[in-house]
Every structure is written in structure tokens, then in C-alpha cells.
Amino acid sequence: xxxxxxxxxxxxxxxxxxxxxxxxxxxxxxxxxxxxxxxxxxxxxxxxxxxxxxxxxxxxxxxxxxxxxxxxxxxxxxxxxxxxxxxxxxxxxxxxxxxxxxxxxxxxxxxxxxxxxxxxxxxxxxxxxxxxxxxxxxxxxxxxxxxxxxxxxxxxxxxxxxxxxxxxxxxxxxxxxxxxxxxxxx
Amino acid sequence: xxxxxxxxxxxxxxxxxxxxxxxxxxxxxxxxxxxxxxxxxxxxxxxxxxxxxxxxxxxxxxxxxxxxxxxxxxxxxxxxxxxxxxxxxxxxxxxxxxxxxxxxxxxxxx
Numbered sequence: 001x002x003x004x005x006x007x008x009x010x011x012x013x014x015x016x017x018x019x020x021x022x023x024x025x026x027x028x029x030x031x032x033x034x035x036x037x038x039x040x041x042x043x044x045x046x047x048x049x050x051x052x053x054x055x056x057x058x059x060x061x062x063x064x065x066x067x068x069x070x071x072x073x074x075x076x077x078x079x080x081x082x083x084x085x086x087x088x089x090x091x092x093x094x095x096x097x098x099x100x101x102x103x104x105x106x107x108x109x110x111x112x113x114x115x116x117x118x119x120x121x122x123x124x125x126x127x128x129x130x131x132x133x134x135x136x137x138x139x140x141x142x143x144x145x146x147x148x149x150x151x152x153x154x155x156x157x158x159x160x161x162x163x164x165x166x167x168x169x170x171x172x173x174x175x176x177x178x179x180x181x182x183x184x185x186x
Numbered sequence: 187x188x189x190x191x192x193x194x195x196x197x198x199x200x201x202x203x204x205x206x207x208x209x210x211x212x213x214x215x216x217x218x219x220x221x222x223x224x225x226x227x228x229x230x231x232x233x234x235x236x237x238x239x240x241x242x243x244x245x246x247x248x249x250x251x252x253x254x255x256x257x258x259x260x261x262x263x264x265x266x267x268x269x270x271x272x273x274x275x276x277x278x279x280x281x282x283x284x285x286x287x288x289x290x291x292x293x294x295x296x
Contacts, residue, residue: 107247153206153215
């Protein structure tokens with residue numbers, strides 16, 4: 001409100017300035033007409049209001065980007081945690097509890113990516129962000145396949161080949177997540 | 187609208203924690219799901235010329251091994267085209283599951 005009153009006062013001052021030709025004698029300038037004054041005033045208002053609207057939109061997009069980025073960070077942390085647990089099975093077989101936890105975590109990650117996708121579409125991010133997100137979803141699916149395709153419910157010790165496959169799909173997924181973060185922050 | 191016999195709600199009719207691939211791997215395996223629920227209901231739906239709807243929501247998640255054994259297993263028995271045409275899925279919690287299952291059906295080999 002204070003800002004607006006200052007703007008109004010400024011506009012008023014400019015209009016008075018336009019109407020006055022000589023100082024110190026106050027005299028109405030005969031050439032000045034109401035259309036010119038209106039045109040100037042409108043231009044001034046647009047010049048003042050437009051940056052405010054644009055800045056607010058940019059700020060709002062940045063906030064939404066931050067929310068999405070937080071979700072992606074959570075996904076990244078979740079994947080890293082699964083990677084650590086999977087790597088640990090190299091020395092100790094995975095038990096039923098670990099298996100279920102991994103499956104549940106992957107479901108959670110998949111759901112988070114779905115929510116992010118809905119957010120991106122609704123909030124009008126660039127289509128390239130959606131492309132990167134689709135790639136990330138595919139990478140998560142490949143990772144899930146590498147991690148859960150062979151695990152039985154009782155105990156599981158991955159072969160060297162399975163460990164390598166897990167590592168490759170893990171790196172691919174992490175890279176996709178980082179690309180997505182970059183895309184949202186650009 | 188499908189009748190109840192043309193629908194499977196995995197979480198309530200089978201398990202909230204589906205297991206792995208084979209019965210020998212432990213309880214609630216993909217093999218068990220295929221033999222006890224999926225195949226019998228699929229047959230019923232086929233006889234009635236209806237699609238069988240699978241509601242995948244409400245579980246703790248699905249291992250790839252479970253999905254491949256169940257849906258890939260069904261495709262190996264009845265053929266890829268018939269299974270693709272005869273099933274539909276509900277998966278609000280994890281929408282990408284539908285694409286994943288479709289992939290296993292299409293890749294099913296003897």
C-alpha cells in the first residue's frame with residue numbers, strides 16, 4: 001500500500017509537471033492534452049507494474065522448482081540407500097525384510113517421480129524437463145529390474161554380473177536425476 | 187462395468203506384500219498368484235468375453251520377479267496378443283507399473 005501511494009504521488013507529480021511550462025509562474029501548457037497525459041500515464045503504469053508481475057511469476061516458478069528439486073533430492077537419497085543395501089548383499093545375503101524394504105522403496109521412488117511429473121505438467125515447465133523426467137522414469141525401471149528381477153523372498157547373494165548390472169543402472173539413474181535437477185534449475 | 191469375478195484386487199485378495207518369482211522362494215510369489223488367482227480369473231473373463239481388471243494399488247510394491255512370473259507366465263500360456271487384449275490395469279499409486287507389466291508380457295518367451 002505504501003509503495004502504491006508513492007507511485008500514485010509520483011504519477012501525479014509527473015502530470016503536474018506536464019501541465020506546467022514555466023517555473024516559477026504556474027501556467028497550463030496549451031499544447032498538452034488529456035490523451036497525451038493518459039498515454040504517458042498508461043505507459044508509466046505498465047512500466048511499473050509489468051516488472052512486478054514478471055518478477056512474481058519468476059519467483060513463483062523458482063519456488064515450485066525448489067519444491068520439485070527437493071522431491072528429486074529425496075529420490076536420489078532413496079536410490080543411494082538402496083544401492084548401499086544391495087552392495088552389502090555381496091558379503092551378506094539379503095533377507096526377506098531387506099527384500100521387501102527395497103521393493104517398497106522403489107515403489108515410493110516411482111510414486112515420487114509420478115508426482116513430480118504431474119507437478120511439472122501443471123506448473124508449465126519446459127517440455128525438455130518432461131523428456132528428462134521420462135528418461136529418469138525409464139532409468140528407474142531399469143534399475144528396479146536389475147535389483148529385483150532375481151531376488152527371492154528368503155535370501156539372496158548377487159553374482160558378479162548382477163552386481164555390475166546394478167552398478168551400471170544405478171549410475172545411469174543418478175545421472176538422469178542430476179540432468180533433471182540441472183534442467184529445473186536452468 | 188466389470189463384475190467382481192472379472193476383477194482382481196491384489197492387496198485384498200492376494201497379499202499386501204507380494205513376494206518373488208517362484209513358490210520355492212517364499213510365500214505370495216508370482217507363480218502362486220498366477221496359479222491361484224490370475225489364470226482362473228483370466229479364464230472366466232475370457233469365457234464371458236470380458237476383460238480382466240487387475241487393481242495393483244494398496245500393496246507395498248512389486249518385485250520385477252513377481253510381475254514377470256505372473257504376467258509373463260500368463261502370456262507364455264495363452265499367448266502375448268490374447269493376454270494384452272484380455273487384461274486391463276488400475277495403478278494410481280505407481281502408474282509406470284502398467285508399462286512395466288506390458289513390457290514383460292511382450293517379452294514373454296517359452
